[in-house]
Structures are given as structure tokens and as C-alpha cells.
Amino acid sequence: MKKLLSFGRLAKHRHLIEEHICPDRVFPAFIDFEYHHYALGDMLTKEIEIACHAIDTNCSAVDLYVSVDPFRPAAPTQGFITPENYTFHLDNLAGAMFCQPLLRSLHFLRDCSMTMNLVRKAAKRQKRPMWPPYKVQLDRHVHYPFGHMVINRHFVKHGSIPTLTAPKGYDQWVDRFVEKQLPGKFIVVVNPRQSSLTPNPATTYRDADLSIWNSFFERVWRQYPQVQFIHVGGYNEIDSEAMKLPNVTAARSLGLELAHELALIVRADMFIGTSSGFATMATFTKVPYLITDIETYFSDYAEVAVGDSYPFAQEGQTLLWQKEDAEILFAYLERELDRIRLSKM
Numbered sequence: 001m002k003k004l005l006s007f008g009r010l011a012k013h014r015h016l017i018e019e020h021i022c023p024d025r026v027f028p029a030f031i032d033f034e035y036h037h038y039a040l041g042d043m044l045t046k047e048i049e050i051a052c053h054a055i056d057t058n059c060s061a062v063d064l065y066v067s068v069d070p071f072r073p074a075a076p077t078q079g080f081i082t083p084e085n086y087t088f089h090l091d092n093l094a095g096a097m098f099c100q101p102l103l104r105s106l107h108f109l110r111d112c113s114m115t116m117n118l119v120r121k122a123a124k125r126q127k128r129p130m131w132p133p134y135k136v137q138l139d140r141h142v143h144y145p146f147g148h149m150v151i152n153r154h155f156v157k158h159g160s161i162p163t164l165t166a167p168k169g170y171d172q173w174v175d176r177f178v179e180k181q182l183p184g185k186f187i188v189v190v191n192p193r194q195s196s197l198t199p200n201p202a203t204t205y206r207d208a209d210l211s212i213w214n215s216f217f218e219r220v221w222r223q224y225p226q227v228q229f230i231h232v233g234g235y236n237e238i239d240s241e242a243m244k245l246p247n248v249t250a251a252r253s254l255g256l257e258l259a260h261e262l263a264l265i266v267r268a269d270m271f272i273g274t275s276s277g278f279a280t281m282a283t284f285t286k287v288p289y290l291i292t293d294i295e296t297y298f299s300d301y302a303e304v305a306v307g308d309s310y311p312f313a314q315e316g317q318t319l320l321w322q323k324e325d326a327e328i329l330f331a332y333l334e335r336e337l338d339r340i341r342l343s344k345m
Helices: 002-012 014-021 040-056 086-097 112-125 134-139 149-158 171-181 210-223 258-267 277-283 298-302 326-343
Strands: 026-032 061-067 103-109 186-191 227-231 248-250 270-274 289-292 317-319
Touching: 026 040, 026 112, 040 061, 040 086, 040 149, 040 277, 061 086, 061 112, 086 103, 086 258, 112 134, 171 258, 186 258, 186 277, 210 227, 210 326, 258 277, 270 277, 270 326, 277 289, 289 326
Parallel strands: 026 061, 061 103, 186 227, 186 270, 227 248, 270 289, 289 317
Antiparallel strands: none
16 A cells, blocks of 8 residues: 555656656756767767757757667677676766767766666657657667768757867866877877777778878977877887877877867867768867878768868868878868968968
8 A cells, every 4th residue: 555655646746757857958868879889970979960859949058868778789790899898998988978069967877778768758848858758768760870961950050059068077188188298289199090009990991001191290309399199099009109299299108088188179279080980079179180091982971072071160170081192181280370470460
């Protein structure tokens, strides 16, 4: 009898519970790794799409719910992620989730059949907007690659898009780091893609030619010693020859992790890298960038003509739809140095 009374009391006050779970003007968003991918670029693009939806529905904050079933921790397309190692992959990606510009709270859930259903059903009953839409969550399917359609529509409507921030709690750290470790330096974060050197290689034809990058680093050291390159990405992806140069520092060699690297991109004077997750981070910031080797098929998903930059790109943000060479890299760096020098005159 007591249990029935408790249940009745719960049902009677359900609207109060639901308003607490899904408060007004807070946008609930759900990442379920049983069908979403563990991928840095996809995660960061989702963060901006979620923020666009929140703004367009007059929400001022985002509650992000991340669900991982320990027995089915990944989509079939990522079979290398297993119940035995999924926490490693989740931990590697977690820093990106804190870059959401409207983030109010972040929840990691294991009992997705209970808590996730409670939250999304509460939002549905209150007719609150959510991401992905309720039916998409039931169908458990996401189209890849993750495009820019929603983001572009938001830009057309508002004339701007929300931008990624340094992971929550890392903005003060990065200011202290730059002040102590890189005083007076022109900071360029770089990421020449090297998937072939990772534990799970994929699309290795997109990997950069490291001899080109090393030639570029050496030339910059001779002509612009005030430029300091910060190499982000896995330590096993960094070329030993580049590490011998005084103007190249590997973030991972300093004990830094993904969250630190993302904060450094936001704080940097420039980003240069091949198309990758780190390049996606730069894409959705105000930092000048050169992103190279953009695959032409992605133009349809980005809704941009091959050869053009993204419609929401700001000054100094450039896409290169071909493989880079040392001359192109150097010319772009000089262009930005000149532009910044002129802006200070």
C-alpha cells in the first residue's frame, strides 16, 4: 500500500519533477554512443549545431546528456571500441564536450534505458525542443559525415554563429601557460594529420607529408624566430625530426591532454593543419586558420563550393582544397603576420 501511495504521489507531482529535469529555457541534448561516433571533429560540430538549435528556440543554456551502455559502448562501425576499452576512448573525447558555449551541465549516464528515457520523455511531454529530435533518438541513426546545414541556416538568419570556447575551467590555465611558457611569442598551433601512426589507422591517404612540414618549420625558424609552433595530437603522431627544432613544441611532451590542446587553439594567434578534428576546433573559433587537404566530396555536406571558405568564416580563416606544400604554408603564415602587423599600425 505504501508503495502504491508513493507511486501515486510521484505521478501527482510529475510536472514538478519534469520542470526540474527540463527547466524552462534550457535545451536538452543527447549523445548516445551506441549510434553516435567517438570522433573529435563530429563531436565539436555537434556542439555548435546544438548551440544553434538552443539559440533558435530561445534557450539560453544547454544540458548535455552523454550515454554509454557498458555492454554496447559503440556503433558497429567502430568495432574496435569494446566493453573492455570504451572508458579510454570516452575519456580521450570528454574534453571536447566542455567546449559547448552554452553549457550549463554535463551528465555521463550508464543506465541509458532509465535516465535517458526519463529526461527525453519529460522534454517531449512538455513540448520542449531537444537535440536530436525525439524520433531520431528512437530510430538511433545519424548521417555521416556530419554536415553544416543547420549551422549555415543559423548564420543566414543571424549573421553569425556561436563559437567554441576553451573547455570549461581551462581558460585561466591557458592564459597562465602562455604568460609563463611563451611570453612574446607568436603562437601557431599545428596538426599535420598522421593517422597511419595511430593504434587505429583510418583514411591514411589524407596523412600529411612530414618532410614538407619540417621544411616549413626550418624556414620559419630562420626568418621568424618569434613564431612558436605548438604541435597537438597523439605523441606517436609527432615526427622526431620536428622535435629537434627549437620552434616546435609537442603539447603531449609537456604532459598536456586534449582539453589543454583545445584551449591552446582558442588562445593561439593562428592554427595551421590538415583536415582533422583539431581543424574542426579551429573552424568554429575566431582564430585565423589554414586548413589543408579538404576532400572535395565534403563540399556538399558543408554547402560550400570547392575552392571557397565556409560562409561563416571570419577574416584570415582559409580552406585549401588540395595537399599543402612548404611554399603555401609559408606564404599563408607571412600573410597573417603582415595582416596583424598592419592592424597594429
